Amino acid sequence: MKKMIIADRIVKSFGEGDERRNVLDGVSVEISEGEFVAVMGPSGSGKSTLMFALSGTDSVDGGTVVFDGKDLSSASENELSDIRRNKMGFVFQQPTLLKNLNILDNIILPSMRDNRKNAASISEKARMLMKRVGIAELENREITQVSGGQLQRAGICRALMNSPKIIFGDEPTGALNSKSAQEIMDLFSEINADGTAIMLVTHDAKVAARTERIMFMRDGTISSELALPKFDGTDLDDRVEEVTEKMREIGI
Numbered sequence: 001m002k003k004m005i006i007a008d009r010i011v012k013s014f015g016e017g018d019e020r021r022n023v024l025d026g027v028s029v030e031i032s033e034g035e036f037v038a039v040m041g042p043s044g045s046g047k048s049t050l051m052f053a054l055s056g057t058d059s060v061d062g063g064t065v066v067f068d069g070k071d072l073s074s075a076s077e078n079e080l081s082d083i084r085r086n087k088m089g090f091v092f093q094q095p096t097l098l099k100n101l102n103i104l105d106n107i108i109l110p111s112m113r114d115n116r117k118n119a120a121s122i123s124e125k126a127r128m129l130m131k132r133v134g135i136a137e138l139e140n141r142e143i144t145q146v147s148g149g150q151l152q153r154a155g156i157c158r159a160l161m162n163s164p165k166i167i168f169g170d171e172p173t174g175a176l177n178s179k180s181a182q183e184i185m186d187l188f189s190e191i192n193a194d195g196t197a198i199m200l201v202t203h204d205a206k207v208a209a210r211t212e213r214i215m216f217m218r219d220g221t222i223s224s225e226l227a228l229p230k231f232d233g234t235d236l237d238d239r240v241e242e243v244t245e246k247m248r249e250i251g252i
């Protein structure tokens, strides 16, 4: 598969003077088109920082990140926001939806700001996605009138509006009960089966077990990886056991 992200020895530091330290300490990562990967590791090991660096959300202090052939460190702010808007989708633990807008309007808002498409086709696409993720009947609901799982489905719709090449998820199931979390993971598996790459930061072995490669971070580096076959929906318990065993082995 063609490489979509090639990060070479990236360094990201925070703090001043003696306090300054490398939160990413020379990390090299490659993610292929259509790949489904997870990043695990202890709190503070640099997982979210890695995600923000690979997505061009944050600049790096050393090394390079090439996304879809473009070196992000030489891209202008406009180019970066263009790439993020058109080629990447973001899903967070708590979807950042606006209280005074209904579900549909929240989903279409970022696309509406981008004037290149017309409102009717944007709404049509949003309704198609809402149907696909099982929230078609909720388009007029306020965001306070739906469950956490339904809200996350809306967040996923919003992330899919521009048909991204990759979805970055930072603990996307972290605020959900286990049933909703598994349903959201079913949805991610389907989205990935359609060809969209997904990178999830997670503490949850059940989430990571759905992916095909887990990168384990420690102190700003990737200390080990675990490769798994593509998930076909059948052997989740065995996969979770394999991931849990690996976590035990490396002391997470």
Ligand SMILES: Nc1ncnc2c1ncn2[C@@H]1O[C@H](COP(=O)(O)OP(=O)(O)OP(=O)(O)O)[C@@H](O)[C@H]1O
Pocket (backbone or CB within 6 Å): 014, 015, 023, 041, 042, 043, 044, 045, 046, 047, 048, 049, 050
């Ligand atoms: N903007 C920032 N300014 C200063 N320090 C930061 C900043 N962002 C992250 N850090 C520090 O970098 C380290 C790594 O943070 P990061 O959020 O990447 O960890 P993580 O592995 O995702 O942790 P968690 O599992 O708790 O979310 C932490 O020590 C954090 O305090």
